Amino acid sequence: QEVEQLQEKFTKEFELLAQKILEEKTTKFTEQNKENLKTILSPLQEKIQLFEKKVEDTHKESIDYHAALRQQILGLREMNEKMSQETINLTKALKGDNKMQGNWGELVLERVLEKSGLEKDREYFVQQSFTTPEGQRLQPDVVIALPDGKKMIVDSKVTLTAYERLCNAETEEEQKQHLREHLIAIHRHVEQLSSKNYYDLYQMESPDFVLLFIPIESAFAVALQEDNGLYNKAFEKNIVIVTPSTLLATLKTINSMWTNQKQQENALEIARQAGALYDKFEGFVTDLIKIGKKMDEAKVEYQGAMNKLTEGKGNLISSVERLKKMGAKAKKAMPDALLQRAGVGQTNDIDSTHEETI
Known part of the structure; x- marks a missing residue:
């Protein structure tokens, strides 16, 4: 029993x-595990925090980028809508709006004039108004001044x-019909332009002929191919049909004529200025000679005074x-030079007798 109790x-x-x-x-193991886990997990925690920061920065940059991208997309959308509207306007101008069609033709004409070398409001003038003796008001698109x-x-x-x-016609019959209409439109415009009688305008020094500008080369080529006499018929009415290429060649020729005239005018001006320069140079040389004589006279006077x-005895x-x-x-x-020239000694102890002798 005691054994059992023990x-x-x-x-x-x-x-x-x-x-x-x-x-x-x-407890000791738990604390040691905490230390071990802290040693192991601290770098991982730092990495996780750094990763979280990078994720936040990336997310912020992504938001800013998407906002900027959204603005650019909206800008592209507006630009696309604007371009679409301009395309519609241009198509409308080429298809049926005569006013816009005329403005487009004037724009092409203005570009050709700029490339020609002629200067606006000096060699050519845009939309000038004139009045005929009958009181009719005329406003030609462009008036080009010639050297003569x-x-x-x-x-x-x-x-x-x-x-x-004609360009968009799908059948041959439609092409023929629109080609006839195209020829009729050109002939009608030639007649209208000829009836304005620009050569009767007394303010314009009687232009010999008028240039009818067609802004599309192929439009005139197709019409000329269909009607070989189109150019001659227009020329008989003092109308010369031109396209951008032929008009540019004509304007280049006019610009060359203006250049030659300016060179001739400059040559005359150079000759005039050269004569005037020679006269001034002759006067300058004469004045120099006079100055030289005056200097010689002044030198003689200076020498006498010195x-x-x-x-001499008893000089100043x-x-x-x-x-x-x-x-x-x-x-x-x-000054020593004056004393030497006057024959005066520089020592202060020279008596008056010695000085007289000197």
Whole structure:
């Protein structure tokens, strides 16, 4: 019984001791595990925080980028809508709006004039108004001044509606019909332009002919191919049909004529200015000779004055130096060159007799 009691007692004590040891070891192990985990997890935590920061920065940049991209997309959308509207306007101008069609033709004409080398409001003038003796008001698109004082008129108000329909025609019959309409439109414009009688305008120095400008080369080529006499018929009415290429060649020729005239005018001006320059140069040389003579005369006068100052017995230098040696108080001295020229010694102890001898 005592053995059993001792055994039971030892068992309880062992259990308590084991439990105490276990608790101590568990606490120590837990703390050690915390330290180990902290050592292991701290770099990972820093990396995770850095990663989170980068994710936030990237997300912010992504938001800004998408906002900027959205603005650009909206800008592209507006630009696309604007271009679409301009395309519609241009198509409308080429298809049927005669006013816009005329403005487009004038724009092409203006570009050709700019490339020609002629200067606006000097060699050519846009939309000038004139009045006929009958009181009719005329406003040609462009008036080109020629070197001989005459004028040349360029008109670009030609309709190309039929030509646009000809280009888009699907059947041969439609092509023939629109080609006839295109020819009729050109002939009608030639007649209208001829009836304006620009050569009767007294303010314009009687232009010999008027240039009818067709802004599309192929539009005139198709019409000329269908009607070989179109150009000659228009020329008989003092109308010359031109396209951008032929008009540019004509304007280049006019610009060359203006250049030659300006060179001739410049040559005359150079000759006039050269004569005037020669006259001025001759006067300048004459004045220089006079100045030289005056300088020679002044030199002679100067030499005479210096002789009176330094030469001869009792010259002025000797006299004033004698006064100084006699006791006249002076703070300054005569230049050595003048004293030597006057024959006056520089020592102060020379007596008056020696000075007279000198």
